[in-house]
Amino acid sequence: MSVSSIAGIAGAMLVGLGLYGFIVSPQLLRKVLAFSVLGSGVFLLFGVVARRGAGAGFHADPVPQALVITGIVVAFAASAIAVALILRLYAETGGVTLDPDAWSKDRGQSQE
Amino acid sequence: MTLPLQTTAGGVLLVPAILLPVAGMILSLALGGRSAERVTLCVAPFGLAFAIGIAALVWRTGAPIAYVVGGIEPPLGIALEADGVSAAMLVVAALVVPASLLFARANFETRESETESRAALTFWIMLLGIWAALNLLFLGRDLFNLYVAVELLTFAAAPLVCVSGKPETLAAALRYLLFALIGSAFYLLGAALFYGTYGTLDIGLLAERVRPVPPVWLAAALMTAGLLAKTALFPLHLWLPPAHANAPAGASAILSGLVVKGSFFLVVRLWFNVLPALPTGAASMFLATLGSGAILFGSVLALRQERLKLLVAYSTIAQIGYLFLIFPLASGAHPWTADGWTGGFMQVMAHAFAKASMFLAAGLIAEALGHDRIADLAGAGRAMPMTIFALGLAGLSLMGLPPSGGFGAKWLLLRASIASGEWVWALVIVAGGLLAAGYLYRILSRAVFEEEPIALKSRPRRSRETIALALAIIAVVLGFAPQNFFDFLQIGRPAVSAGGPT
Numbered sequence: 001m002s003v004s005s006i007a008g009i010a011g012a013m014l015v016g017l018g019l020y021g022f023i024v025s026p027q028l029l030r031k032v033l034a035f036s037v038l039g040s041g042v043f044l045l046f047g048v049v050a051r052r053g054a055g056a057g058f059h060a061d062p063v064p065q066a067l068v069i070t071g072i073v074v075a076f077a078a079s080a081i082a083v084a085l086i087l088r089l090y091a092e093t094g095g096v097t098l099d100p101d102a103w104s105k106d107r108g109q110s111q112e
Numbered sequence: 113m114t115l116p117l118q119t120t121a122g123g124v125l126l127v128p129a130i131l132l133p134v135a136g137m138i139l140s141l142a143l144g145g146r147s148a149e150r151v152t153l154c155v156a157p158f159g160l161a162f163a164i165g166i167a168a169l170v171w172r173t174g175a176p177i178a179y180v181v182g183g184i185e186p187p188l189g190i191a192l193e194a195d196g197v198s199a200a201m202l203v204v205a206a207l208v209v210p211a212s213l214l215f216a217r218a219n220f221e222t223r224e225s226e227t228e229s230r231a232a233l234t235f236w237i238m239l240l241g242i243w244a245a246l247n248l249l250f251l252g253r254d255l256f257n258l259y260v261a262v263e264l265l266t267f268a269a270a271p272l273v274c275v276s277g278k279p280e281t282l283a284a285a286l287r288y289l290l291f292a293l294i295g296s297a298f299y300l301l302g303a304a305l306f307y308g309t310y311g312t313l314d315i316g317l318l319a320e321r322v323r324p325v326p327p328v329w330l331a332a333a334l335m336t337a338g339l340l341a342k343t344a345l346f347p348l349h350l351w352l353p354p355a356h357a358n359a360p361a362g363a364s365a366i367l368s369g370l371v372v373k374g375s376f377f378l379v380v381r382l383w384f385n386v387l388p389a390l391p392t393g394a395a396s397m398f399l400a401t402l403g404s405g406a407i408l409f410g411s412v413l414a415l416r417q418e419r420l421k422l423l424v425a426y427s428t429i430a431q432i433g434y435l436f437l438i439f440p441l442a443s444g445a446h447p448w449t450a451d452g453w454t455g456g457f458m459q460v461m462a463h464a465f466a467k468a469s470m471f472l473a474a475g476l477i478a479e480a481l482g483h484d485r486i487a488d489l490a491g492a493g494r495a496m497p498m499t500i501f502a503l504g505l506a507g508l509s510l511m512g513l514p515p516s517g518g519f520g521a522k523w524l525l526l527r528a529s530i531a532s533g534e535w536v537w538a539l540v541i542v543a544g545g546l547l548a549a550g551y552l553y554r555i556l557s558r559a560v561f562e563e564e565p566i567a568l569k570s571r572p573r574r575s576r577e578t579i580a581l582a583l584a585i586i587a588v589v590l591g592f593a594p595q596n597f598f599d600f601l602q603i604g605r606p607a608v609s610a611g612g613p614t
Contacts (some may be wrong), residue, residue, distance in 0.1 A: 015301065022294055028286065035293050042301045049308035063188075064307060067256050071300060076262050078293050084513060085274065085289065089282045098283045 008048045014041025028089075028096050032082045039075040043068045117191050117253075117316060119229035122169045123179035126192045126251050128489035129162045129202060133244035140237050145229060148236035149221055153462050155240065156210035163206035164248075167600075168201040178253075186314035190254040195604025196248040197457050201377065204461050205246045208468045208587065215472050215579045216362025231275045235363070241268030242366060249374045255303045255313040255386070258378055259296065261313070261343065266292040269371045272363040273355045284354035284589075293339050295375075298338030305331035307388075318386050319606070324546040335382055336399075342375035345436060350427045356428060361475020364421070365583075368428045369468035373460050376435050381458075388606050391437060396439035403436025404540040410546030415554065420474045420484035423551060424467070427510060429546060431463045434525065434611060437537050441528040448531035453605055454598045455524030457513045462517030462590050466509040469583035473503040476572040476580065489558040491566030498577040500559050507552035509591075512545045517590025554583035 018038025022031050026063050050064035136155035140148035169177055176195040194202070216239075220232040223394070245265035252258040266289065274285035307313055309328060310321045322328055344352035358366050379399075383392060412432030417423040434456075441452025476499045477492060478484040493500045507517035522541050529537035 031290055038297050040295060040306060045304045049304055082289055085282060085286045092279045098287055
């Protein structure tokens with residue numbers, strides 16, 4: 001099995017794991033982490049694409065690598081916005097859940 | 113085989129259309145809250161001028177205009193291109209954004225005596241961000257470039273939902289952001305597959321190379337699914353009502369009128385510009401079935417809402433459904449596809465104006481009454497007639513009654529569906545119109561026909577009412593669009609150019 005195949009399978013597994021975690025976990029921070037795992041899988045697949053396209057005299061196709069760098073910056077910004085919103089939600093409600101019924105309970109507990 | 117894409121005469125106009133709002137964003141951030149409003153207001157007329165300039169150029173030359181960034185041609189470089197629909201959408205955005213902006217001044221202006229607030233700064237900067245992202249989305253010709261645009265759109269739109277900082281708005285923004293993030297991850301995965309298969313992400317080059325092979329189908333499915341989550345097409349609509357109903361009125365107008373159209377535009381680009389070589393019958397059927405589901409489901413839920421802003425938000429879900437009828441009605445080389453294409457984009461434009469007007473009117477009502485419970489609207493028609501008139505006029509277009517842009521759109525879609533023999537869509541269009549009449553009647557019957565004394569907390573400013581009314585009037589006037597305008601929307605349409613000039 002070539003390096004590309006192993007990396008490709010690993011990337012696909014990361015995407016699957018990330019998607020599973022994103023859908024199954026109700027906790028917001030875990031959802032953000034799952035999104036990061038999913039994103040890493042996608043970036044790894046870009047790396048595989050770069051390696052496979054290395055036929056044209058390059059060591060590896062530079063274009064997907066450039067795309068990955070941009071993609072990482074975008075994913076970083078996305079995670080930062082999500083975490084900032086979660087922190088603000090925690091500051092306002094004392095909880096980190098999207099369920100409004102749970103807020104007052106959390107807030108009540110923190111006041112006790 | 114097409115020639116390598118060259119910068120056309122006037123193509124350089126496309127650059128400031130994108131860069132101007134970005135420059136405004138950076139300047140606003142540097143100068144701070146008090147100036148952000150002024151910068152945004154200064155950018156608006158120039159943005160409109162560039163959009164109209166581009167549209168006029170496309171109209172006059174009758175061909176798309178293109179700009180090759182840095183003179184490096186695709187596949188290595190990236191290109192921008194404005195065809196008929198993107199030029200039209202530029203103008204729509206350049207009208208709706210400034211309208212919402214002028215409307216929102218009352219909520220987010222910083223007077224001399226006041227200290228600068230973070231909410232105001234965020235609002236003005238994010239508004240410019242949305243405008244920049246939309247313009248890039250309409251002009252982009254590279255799938256990765258479009259990915260960045262669609263992400264910028266999300267990053268600018270989600271914070272607008274929670275500008276007020278209330279817990280329920282934060283939850284709505286987070287839910288929106290999570291849906292959008294997973295959608296963009298899917299989109300990026302699809303882009304990786306496209307690049308891995310054909311070594312380019314340029315839409316024009318891909319269109320020549322794409323063959324119906326498994327990676328292409330997988331990439332198309334992933335990208336479509338991701339974009340549908342961002343467009344809030346039924347059944348991926350769960351995030352939309354809380355997000356659009358909780359945002360400040362000026363932002364809701366843009367979110368509902370324009371932002372969801374951005375990702376829809378990308379779905380259209382994908383299936384019509386990238387994948388015209390594929391036999392897309394089943395996929396079109398699937399998308400239109402989801403769209404029909406959205407029309408019926410969204411309308412029925414809108415009928416059951418207690419709050420005006422939520423009703424308007426659910427109506428957006430229904431109206432988005434109509435857009436997806438474009439896929440079976442405008443694909444392939446049939447005589448009716450021109451009607452399907454024009455009808456679909458007429459619906460995009462008519463809904464953008466009508467829904468923006470409706471959200472602004474709903475915002476005025478909520479501010480004046482201190483609530484937006486539909487049951488307690490009785491007497492509002494007498495107390496604030498101009499606002500209710502704007503709401504009704506916008507509703508006319510949503511229902512698809514003549515004369516209005518919504519009627520034009522639905523009439524064209526109906527004609528296409530009957531000509532194509534797929535009369536199922538015609539039934540859905542008619543049913544959706546009746547349901548829309550039902551939920552609008554609920555509002556108007558309360559507000560206009562029941563006369564009770566009503567206590568206004570504050571009288572809405574005449575200028576803000578005028579903005580809502582102006583948008584509603586544009587939505588209606590679209591119904592009088594001449595044949596030239598329909599021809600304009602066909603400029604650069606892929607199916608037409610594939611079949612040669614007609």
